[in-house]
Amino acid sequence: MVLHYAFLAQMAGGVETFLIGSEFAALTRVRGAGGSFPAAQALRVLAQDVKAMLGPGTKVSYGADWTEYGAQSFPNGDVRFPLDALWASPAVDFIGVDYYPPLADWRDGRGHLDAALAEGPYDLDYLTTNTRRGEAFDWYYADDTARAAQARTPITDGAYGEPWIFRQKDLWSFWSLPHYERAAGVRAATPTAWTPGSKPFRLTEAGCPAVDKGANRPSTFPDAKSVEGGLPPFSNGARDDxxxxxxxxxxxGAFDPDAGARDADNPPAPAYGGRMVEQGGIFLWTWDARPYPQFPLARDVWADGTNWETGHWLTGRLGAAPLSAVIETVCADHGVENISATGVLGVVSGFIVDRPMSARSALEPLARAFAFDAREEGGILAFRPRGGAVAARIDAADLVAGEDGAVLSLVRAQESELPLEVDLSFIDAGADYRTASVGSRRLVGASRHVAQTEIPVVASDAVMVRAADIWLQDLWAGRESATFALPPSRIGLVPGDVVEIVDGARTRLLEITRIEDAEARAITARSIEPEVFDTPLQGVA
Known part of the structure; x- marks a missing residue:
């Protein structure tokens, strides 16, 4: 069959690249007589046959699973490199890897180990650094029980000081070092046929499901009808673009110089004049040839349309915009310079400005729905998510007394002044771009008030349900307003900061909303519960 496809490619005038197969991990690890690997040997012969048919103008290789391309350990202590003979073949032009390693170990809340490494699961530095850190590089989980408890086993090699052979994510060491196999734990005297740095990698697939905590296990395909389907660890199953x-x-960012990768990230390759991972050799999975939005909406035609919601598809998603980019674009259109919006999280499929308006008027509905605010920081207009870390811990004794002698005044709104329910209207990208609404409702309370607003965005239902939940919870969490004064020494505090006021055994978290500077700094604030803004996307039915 493979040679038949090669013949078709030959008849068509040739192709740039031809893969002789992909992800045959269960076969390439099977051992034959004398410790050989028959499937790997057959792939080497097949690559030679295909190369002979298509010629030097076609790059030929095999797309290995990310756990398959390198060393394989066996219970008897053997460590082998089954595919090295294939990678070393003159008929093979690059090392193909379907790249789906875990880039996160995130769980809800802050009581887990990776919470010390990043503010949240979307932190780009955290994810990029984890291509050379974390699970399958520094440590592994022995089983699901260990994963649940975060009992991490370090990846080490006390025998020969080569822990990299057990690091499935360590492309760098695999590429740059000779490979010594082991028999019953004893290191061979000579390396395999692989010549360090002789050929580039291509990431023949790289992807992630659009699902909550997808980076915990990017290889997972959320298909309820498939025996291979499932969710990443600790995912609630909700869509998360x-x-x-x-x-x-x-x-x-880890491998493409055009996206910021440095020489240390993707080293130059003197042997062939390129880089470790070939520039332009990263192929994102997956783009569907079926027309969007007919796929996935026409589910009477294509039964797998339901899988699109949380699957690996880029179709219909690649053109969506992160909120940070929307903010930057709106500000640029209005001539607002020197801004920073990198900390604002979320993604929308579209944003509508349907009439002339100021940048503030355009962004206020977004700020309400996605819980961010703007502040001046060192001459920069900074957009920041609300509910961040506590900026200052202030003892009540440090507050400046007012003319009436009070140091802290609190006003608590009555329940009847607060909404029992909130409704958000938006344009639903998954319902043929029709106007839709979502709501969030308190189960208890004397209020009968309903708050409604229209958000001019195109978004998914899950995103807007989360926005409604956060809005309602925040309105109730902020029912207390406070006024107090601080000495000029607290000049570093700005509106939007969260402060902790300690009065004996009582501690209050307050979000500063207004500051008036005079002899003292007159502060207006509201109560806040930062965990409200950590509300996860809800799982899909």
Missing amino acids: LMQRRTLEAVL
């Missing part, structure tokens, strides 16, 4: 986008940005 930003997770997919950030993971792909991390992979590109």
Whole structure:
């Protein structure tokens, strides 16, 4: 069959690249007589036959699973490189890897180990750094029980000081070092046929499902009808386009010089004048040839349309915009310079400005729905997500007393003044771009008030349900308003900062909303519960 396809490519006038197969991991690890690997040997012969048919103008290789391309360990202590004979073949032009390693170990809340490394699961530096850190590089989980407890086993090699052979993510060491196999734990005297740095990698696939915590296991395909389907560890199953986008940005940022990769990230290759990972050799999975939005909406025609919601598809998503980019574009259109919006999270499929308006008027609905605000920081207009870390811990004794002698005044809104329910109207990208609405409702309370607003965005239902939940919870969390004064020494505090006021055994978290500077700094603030803004996307049915 493979040679038949090669013949078709030959008849068509040739192709740039031809893969003789992909992800035959269960076969390439099977051992034959004398410790040989029959499938790997057959692939080598097949590559030679295809190369002979298509000639030097076609790049020939095999797309290995990310756990398959390198060393394989066996229970008897053997460590082998089954595919090295294939990679070393003159008929093979590059090492093909379907690149789906875990780039995160994130869980809800802050009580887990990776919370010390990043503010959240979308942190691009965290994800990019994890291409050379974390699971399958520094440590592994022995089983699901260990994963649940975050009991990490370090990846080490006390025998020969070569821990890299057990690091499935360590492309750098595999590419740059000779490969010594082991028999019953004893290192061979001579290396395999692989010549260090002799050929580039191509990432023949790189992707991530658009699902909550997808970076925890990018290889997972969320298909409820498939025996191979499932969810990444600790995922709630909700659609999450930003997770997919950030993971792909991390992979590109780690290996593509055009996306910011440095020489240390993707080393130059003197042997062939390129780089370790071939520039232009990263192929994102997956783009569907079926026309969008007919696929995935026409589910009476294509039964797998339901899988699109949280699957690896880029079709219909690649043109969506991170909120940070929307903010930057609106500001640029209005001549607003020197801004920073990198910390604002979220992604929308579209944003509508349907009449002349100021940048503030355009962005205020977005700020309400996606819980961010703007502040001046060192001459820069900074857009920041609300509910960040506590900026200052202030003892009540340090507050400046007012004319009436009070140091802290609190006003608590009555329940009847607060909404029992909120409704958000938006344009639903998954419902043929019709206007839709979502709501969030408190189960208890004396209020009968309903708050409604229209957000001029094109987005998914899951994104807007989360926005409604956060809006309602934040309105109730902020029912207390506070006024107090601080000495001029607290000049570093700005509106939007969260401060902790300690009064004996009582501690209050307050978000500063207004500051008036005079002899003292007159502060207006509201109560806040930062965990409200960590509300995850809800799982899909």
